[in-house]
Amino acid sequence: MDKQIVLVVDDTPDNIDVMSGILRPSYKVKAALTGAKALKIAAGTPKPEIILLDVMMPEMDGYEVCKRLKADPKTADIPVIFVTAMSAEEDETRGLDLGAVDYITKPVRPSIVQARVKTHLALYNQNRYLEKTVQERTEDLISTQLEIIRRLGRAAEFKDNETGLHVIRMSHYSRLMAESLDMSEKWSNLVFNAAPMHDIGKIGIPDAVLLKPGKLDEQEWELMRKHPEFGANIIGEHESELLMMAREIALAHHEKWDGTGYPYGLKGEDIPLSARIIAIADVFDALTTARPYKKAWSVKDAVALIDQESGKHFDPELVSVFHEVMPEILDIKEQYAEEEGSIEELSR
Structure with a gap:
């Protein structure tokens, strides 16, 4: 098993030699004579798993080094132990307030240094294990949630005599547009994963209306226009970002830029x-x-119809984005092309 890495930071070479002699039998020791060098090592690969940091150093003192370590997401989780001749209570308090896990005063005792480093490395390893476990369980939950959303989206498509490829294609088209707007990867993925639920409310529409081959009469259209609200009710109110976006899409995807859409006539x-x-x-x-x-x-x-409806049905800026990503859209369209004989019910 590889030894854990300890970074010792002190502007006095003799002090580094002392600390290295104490720690080297059990750990791999790296050293830095300046705060700037310490920050560079801490952000490198492999990064140290604990830092022993002197306070009184020229140019950048230990307090400033600790502050910068904790401000950088790449190094914020590395435990820092101050090792210093400054023994006043206010000095220790300041160090701990900056995020250090411990404070050792000089001259150091080898047994104290070894015990403190061992303890804080054990806590650090335990925290990493717990974080990894939580992350894995969270990923499992998100994966399950996504699978449920996809299957519910497919259920709506099958009820509407569709193959399921419709939601796959339009989900990809939507993500391409979101990415072209320079939205974050997280937000673009939320759009992609929530898109299959856009028509989930059609589950609440009677087959006689949903599958009618001809035009709908006014009473039937009134019922059909309720499917966004049905969808929002099916998805419900949740704290999940994914389900919140799925709900807003289900509820508002038939609204029109000029305010003539439904169910609320948003503009x-x-x-x-x-x-x-x-x-x-x-x-x-x-x-x-x-x-x-x-x-x-x-x-x-x-495309001509979408251009014609720019500023009426569709957001003009998004129509421009739609044109920008058209080559990628056509690739997706070809990749997920319908098999001969498949049918899709649209526009309702």
């Missing part, structure tokens, strides 16, 4: 950005896929 930027993105991705995929009562539109004709 412009009052419509959540996620839902504005989904609206374009959903309609484009629907138009370019065959339905029981129409052939698939050409990409050229579908």
Whole structure:
């Protein structure tokens, strides 16, 4: 088993020699004579697992080094023990307030140094193990949550006589647009993973209306326009960022930029950005896929309609983004093309 790495920081070489002599039998010791060098080593690979830090150093004292270590996410979790001749209570308090885990005064006693380093390394290893365990369980939970969302999205598609490829394609289209807006990777992934739930509310629409091959009458349209609210109710209110986004998309993806959409007639930027993105991705995929009562539109004709609806149905800025990512969209469209004979019900 590789020895754990201890970084000793002191501007006096003799002090480093003393600490190295105490620690080297049990640990791999690295040394730094300045605060700047210590910061560089701490941020490097492999990084030290504990730092023994002198306070009184020229240019950058130990307090400042500790402050910078704790401010950097790459080094913030490394335990710091101050080793100094400054023995006043206020000095120790200041060091601990900056995030140090311990404070040893000089001249040091080997048994004390060994015991403190061993204790804090054990706590550090335990914390890392616990963090890893929590992360793994969180990832398992998120994975399960995503799988449920995908399967519910598929359920809505199957009820609507769709193959499931519709939600795959439009989810990818949506992520491409989100990424092109320079949104964070996290937000773009939320859009991608929430998109399959956009039409989950169709589960609440009677088959006689949902699967009607002809045009809907006004009473049937009134019922159909309730599916965004049905979807929001199915998803419910949750603290999960993913489910919150799925709910806002389900509720608002039929709103229109000019305020003529449903269910609430939201207008412009009052419509959540996620839902504005989904609206374009959903309609484009629907138009370019065959339905029981129409052939698939050409990409050229579908894009022309989206351009025509810019500023009416769709956010004009997002229409421009849609054009920017069109080459990638066409790649996704080809990758997840429908098999011959499959049908999709769109636009409702």
